[in-house]
Amino acid sequence: xxxxxxxxxxxxxxxxxxxxxxxxxxxxxxxxxxxxxxxxxxxxxxxxxxxxxxxxxxxxxxxxxxxxxxxxxxxxxxxxxxxxxxxxxxxxxxxxxxxxxxxxxxxxxxxxxxxxxxxxxxxxxxxxxxxxxxxxxxxxxxxxxxxxxxxxxxxxxxxxxxxxxxxxxxxxxxxxxxxxxxxxxxxxxxxxxxxxxxxxxxxxxxxxxxx
Amino acid sequence: xxxxxxxxxxxxxxxxxxxxxxxxxxxxxxxxxxxxxxxxxxxxxxxxxxxxxxxxxxxxxxxxxxxxxxxxxxxxxxxxxxxxxxxxxxxxxxxxxxxxxxxxxxxxxxxxxxxxxxxxxxxxxxxxxxxxxxxxxxxxxxxxxxxxxxxxxxxxxxxxxxxxxxxxxxxxxxxxxxxxxxxxxxxxxxxxxxxxxxxxxxx
Numbered sequence: 001x002x003x004x005x006x007x008x009x010x011x012x013x014x015x016x017x018x019x020x021x022x023x024x025x026x027x028x029x030x031x032x033x034x035x036x037x038x039x040x041x042x043x044x045x046x047x048x049x050x051x052x053x054x055x056x057x058x059x060x061x062x063x064x065x066x067x068x069x070x071x072x073x074x075x076x077x078x079x080x081x082x083x084x085x086x087x088x089x090x091x092x093x094x095x096x097x098x099x100x101x102x103x104x105x106x107x108x109x110x111x112x113x114x115x116x117x118x119x120x121x122x123x124x125x126x127x128x129x130x131x132x133x134x135x136x137x138x139x140x141x142x143x144x145x146x147x148x149x150x151x152x153x154x155x156x157x158x159x160x161x162x163x164x165x166x167x168x169x170x171x172x173x174x175x176x177x178x179x180x181x182x183x184x185x186x187x188x189x190x191x192x193x194x195x196x197x198x199x200x201x202x203x204x205x206x207x208x209x210x211x
Numbered sequence: 212x213x214x215x216x217x218x219x220x221x222x223x224x225x226x227x228x229x230x231x232x233x234x235x236x237x238x239x240x241x242x243x244x245x246x247x248x249x250x251x252x253x254x255x256x257x258x259x260x261x262x263x264x265x266x267x268x269x270x271x272x273x274x275x276x277x278x279x280x281x282x283x284x285x286x287x288x289x290x291x292x293x294x295x296x297x298x299x300x301x302x303x304x305x306x307x308x309x310x311x312x313x314x315x316x317x318x319x320x321x322x323x324x325x326x327x328x329x330x331x332x333x334x335x336x337x338x339x340x341x342x343x344x345x346x347x348x349x350x351x352x353x354x355x356x357x358x359x360x361x362x363x364x365x366x367x368x369x370x371x372x373x374x375x376x377x378x379x380x381x382x383x384x385x386x387x388x389x390x391x392x393x394x395x396x397x398x399x400x401x402x403x404x405x406x407x408x409x410x411x412x413x414x
Contacts, residue, residue: 167329169293169392176328183328184396189408197326 001114002053004032010051015043023120033104033118038133041121042159045138048107048117056107056117059139062146064153065102066126066178072097099126101155105135105142123155126178134160152177231370238282239270239365242310242358245281246274247301250288252315252348259351269358278304283361285354286340289317289324290331292397296389302338303386307378310365312357313340316347323347336401338387 002010008020018040023033036044048056073092080089101123108115123130134157136142146157147166154175157163165172174181187204190197217227248256260266260274275281278301290298302311313334316322324330334340341364342357349357368376377383387405390397 167293171392171394173394174328181328184400186332186396186400189332189411191409191411 001109001112001117004034004117007048007054007117008034011044011047014047015040018044020044031116031118033120035120035122038121038123038131041119041133042135042138045105045119045135048119049138054117055109055111056115057139058108058110058115059105059135059141060108060116061104061106062135062142062149063104064149064155064177065104066153067097067100067102068126068179069099070097071095100124101126101130101153103132103146103149103155103157105139107139126154130154131156131158133158134163136160151175154178231368232366234370235366235368238308239362241270242283242361242365243273243275243281244271244283244285245278245301245305246276247284248287249290249294249298250315250317252287252318255348255351256285256287256314256354259354264351264355266355266358269355269362271358278302279306281305282308283310283312284338285312285314286318286334287314289322290334291329292331293329293392295331295334295337295397296391298334299337299387299389303389307385308376309378310341310361311338312342312344312354312361314344314354314357315349316345319343319345331397333406336406337390338402339405 004022008022011018011020019037021035023035025032048054071094074095076091076093078089078091080087103121105119105121106115107117107119121132123132132155134142134146136146136157137159143161144166146160147163149155150157150160150163151165151167152175164170168176176183185200185204185207187193187197187201188208190201193201212227212229220227248254258264260272266272271283278284282305284298284302284305286298302309311334313319317324317330318334319340321327321330321332325332331337335343342360344353344357346353370379377385384404388399388402390399392398
């Protein structure tokens with residue numbers, strides 16, 4: 001199979017205007033992924049599926065990722081004049097990265113027996129701009145998995161044929177897989193608590209002790 | 212009746228019994244479980260009914276597909292919060308006398324999913340459980356042991372007096388509150404008439 005860089009360069013020629021970015025992966029698997037902008041996601045998906053070379057006809061897995069707001073460190077080179085001599089200094093600047101939600105698609109080709117190619121879509125933020133285009137019209141297998149992401153992460157997939165909660169009940173208000181999910185306090189009976197559960201059980205007891 | 216006297220009479224070929232004994236003997240040897248499984252424990256429950264373990268030896272081979280015809284609910288598996296109302300509703304639809312075996316770590320406490328967002332921390336928060344079996348999943352022998360424990364429990368039930376079981380008392384409830392889906396959790400999160408957190412003493 002082509003490398004991700006080759007796919008990316010072919011994509012940029014095929015679909016003008018699509019903003020693509022390769023997300024590096026430092027882990028041993030070094031599975032890099034292709035970040036696609038929301039406007040062109042459907043076209044990119046269609047292209048990846050229909051391209052005779054790639055023929056990625058099977059979406060094996062769709063999952064969500066919740067990225068909270070974080071402070072990222074970026075190195076900036078600066079030229080500073082010290083005692084009349086220009087010096088180049090490296091400075092680390094803290095920059096606040098806003099939080100977002102991600103949907104990750106793992107694509108394989110059944111016909112060509114290769115894969116995976118990993119697609120990433122990002123929402124603008126975690127609160128109100130949490131829409132992404134649905135890729136269910138491209139790969140029907142995404143339907144339930146996109147519903148699961150909608151249920152557990154709160155990503156709204158535009159163009160999904162049947163976007164309802166799938167694991168939790170319809171009246172449920174939270175998104176349990178989000179990192180800031182507050183679980184109901186039901187720690188009234190913990191016979192063998194330890195670590196995090198012990199903390200929560202203690203907190204519950206302290207709350208019960210209050211009049 | 213005095214045990215010694217009964218034994219003496221039996222040696223003379225006179226068989227004596229009480230109405231309660233006959234009644235309980237009949238009931239305990241013909242318990243019909245509800246045909247209902249929730250997760251992997253159900254596979255062990257099925258194995259229990261098959262030839263190798265053969266629950267039919269205890270008179271419980273007839274798994275009924277309707278709660279109206281069943282006496283025993285074997286809660287075999289993880290009770291998710293989404294499933295809990297249906298489990299309670301099935302229990303309510305069973306006719307008295309009815310019994311519950313909570314099978315496996317999940318059914319008795321939530322098991323490995325206890326701290327999850329979607330699993331009930333034990334079905335005994337909503338319905339009265341007669342026998343709890345730990346294990347993940349419990350072996351068929353454990354289920355048979357639980358079943359024999361239940362049979363013993365039935366055999367020891369009094370038909371009269373203050374200790375008589377629920378189905379012989381008009382004032383005792385036969386139906387229990389079905390929890391409803393709330394915004395964040397089931398409402399109510401437990402039935403206080405059935406379950407209260409035990410007092411834990413920590414050293």
